[in-house]
Amino acid sequence: MKKFTLILCVGVLMLLSSCDNGVEVLQPIVDPSGVLATTDPVPNKSKPWMEGIYTVESGSSVFGKQVVLKWSNDNLSIFTSKNAGYAVLKGGEIDSVFYFEGYWRFRTSTETGVLSLQISKSEGGAILTAKDSTGGEIVLRGSFGNGTQPGNAEVILRFLRPFSDFVKQNKFYILAHRGGGRNSDYLGVSENTLQIIKQSEGYGANGIEIDVKLSSDGVPFIYHDDDINLRTTQKGVLWGNIEQFTWNLISAFVTLKNGEKIPSLIEALDYIIEETSLEFIWLDLKSSRNEIPIVTEIVLEMLKKGYVKKRDLQIVIGLPSEDKLNNLVKVKDFTTIPTLCELDINSVRKANSKYWAPRWTLGTQTPIVLELQNEGRGAFVWTIDDPAFIESFITEGKFNGMLTNYPSLVAYYHYTR
């Protein structure tokens, strides 16, 4: 009898242990009424002179020995190789003094904190605001904190060099997985949402991958999993295979993990064109049905819109399986549809895909990559997060881009080339 009780206890323990690991990331709050409220926006002409490689003279516990500074729209981002770390800052300028307020985050762990930086007039401020500036030595000084605590640890970043000619002359796509990251990265916003797409450029991405499903009434929308579940959504009344519900029911009753609504494909692409500078969109088809005709129609329409808006933007339809490839070739003039093929190179040629995208666990496959590049195609590798392999693939591989959950880390290794 006791044995049974023991088995029972072990069983109950096993069941109880099926709960979440309880990860909580404390989001640092930057005071909007702080110093930035009294400054002017950073002049666009100053931004390129700030970009480059900086030596970390103080603050290596968070920033390592060397960092990359890169602007994306109004965000100044800092990328480091340490724990796939990054910082995202808003900036302002007054009297040739630059102020930056934001947060830093280790992507591989849950550590985060506030960050404040400043460029004084004598340490680069004057150079950056000069009419005929050609750049020069810039020093950022400031402080950082841990969690929601105010910053009191010193950080000093000294300009080392601008980006190399190789970086400036070779386009490399840093593609953020699921619009910017997974729910398991605890970014404060949910995967595959407009909110995370908005943040993706701050993480270092210049392109994104998003997942496309199809509602029962034929509306393509952005969602990864087959079912409505607690990994992706908040608890609600609608459960089961998400593609078995109409778009209206999904819109009315499904709320994503961090409170967002599921965006339709049209909403997402429209948002990308209107609100971001992203240059590459990879639509990963996840439907159990044939969504290619309707997705193609939407993509072609959005590409036209992007062209009118003079956006440097590519949108490609991913072909992850033979089924999707077979669905594609049934479409009239399929060779003119912009696609990205994850299958072998014969399938790439059959679909006339612009890009080939093998899984990273197959290695750099450099001879095949070069062969396809000679045919005028590109090659991406997915979904690579291992820091050592990211470095190796960038230094040894010949890919045109990389899909990752750690765009800041890819950005660091790419921009330091």
Add this chain to the structure above:
Amino acid sequence: MLPDSHRCPSNLIPTNTFVKLILSLLNKGKFSKPVYDQPIKEFLYSLKTIKFLSIILVFCILPAKPQNSTITDNTFYLPRSLKSGEVTHNIGLSSTKLPEDVIETDDSFLSPLFTYRLKVGILDNLLAEGSFESNIVTFSFASGLKWNHNFGDIRLSVGTDVAFWFGRLKSYGFDTGIDGWNLSPNITLGYTFPNFSVSIKSEVMLILTQSTRNGDVHTLNTYRTMAGYSLAAYIEQPLWKKNFVVIGFKANYARFYYPLWAGFSTFDRFFFLPEFVFSFNL
């Protein structure tokens, strides 16, 4: 323990023929395999047969009756001295709930692991221990020394194991190999009750070295030395005649759990991985 008056005869244990019958029924392909979009899920599914066999074992032994026997003589996890050259074996299965953040599903995948362990007496209080673990794509070989001492009813064992492990996967879009050396200092406290024994084992898992190959790219991972630690409780008792079984629960707190290497987790945080252990002392 079931009461002595329990009268379930030992012939309730299915014979080999019976097990073969079940296995033959299972192998007729009547059960369709779900299609997963991620190879890691695919490979986890392929291990479900082992999980199912473990369920068979558990259910088979439930009605069986324990017989009188000397509790300490047939234990494996309980710290005890072996005569020089004396050998004891333990064979079984463990099943671990994997972290949702790594496998990205809230379905409960219970990763099974086949285990074989043996102990060999060297001196009065010193013994050598070896083990083999596998989940089809991962293989681990470990050996170590343990020193035992009794403090009355309480027994203590202190030791260290060194393990070499490797994993290979060349399908589902993988061309991957990984191998590593781990070090596991451990301490075990044991106590014997009249009809069963309880052992509490604590272990630290340290990565000495680890290298990974994906296609043509090799890397040496040195950024995670402390892989994790664990606390486990093992209850050993006779099941029928002098045949002992071990029912255990192991709480792993790990940044890197080696049987889950194909998940390529890059999270630098500790996950809780509850592990259920069921094994036979041979």
Add this chain to the structure above:
Amino acid sequence: MLKLLLFLVVISISTITPQSKDSLYSLNLEVGAGYSYHLTDLNMPDVNLHGFNGTLRIMWQPEHLLRIGLETGYHQLYSLDKVINLTGIGRSEAEISMFSIPVLAVFSMVVFPQMLPELEIKFSSGVMFLNTRGNGFGSKASSSQITLGFSGAATYLRPLNEHFAVGAELKYYNFAKIDDGNLSLQFIFTYKFMRY
């Protein structure tokens, strides 16, 4: 799951064939019906959490305290009927409901054989089939999924004669996938249909 069911059936059959002559074993059919309340932290005031709960169970009862068996049933988990206003789409009455059909292995034990032999404590584990039905904005939908789950119950059974007993059962179910529970109070009727 089919594998597990097959196995449990075969094991159940195998364990009842060769027994000692002085053993007293029986197979009991247990049927229950009653009220259930869905336990959830879902913050939606319009949801109806009250429903019907039915149980069908076959238990193997050896001469001692532990019994094992198989259980299935039907649980209404929740329902919702409200008018939804979607921006850009309009208003519609929406109906959503969920029910569950469990398939569980049951372990039951008489915990206090001297003091209260009529009381059994049960622990069950297995899978639950969850079905969601939605109706709104001019369309209907239905979707099923499987979740792991467990239940714990206290059953009080009063024998009427050698074959029949009646009683009540208080039971808690947990559904892992939706991280919800369900509490039920049932009237139970048992029939000892085979003794050997």
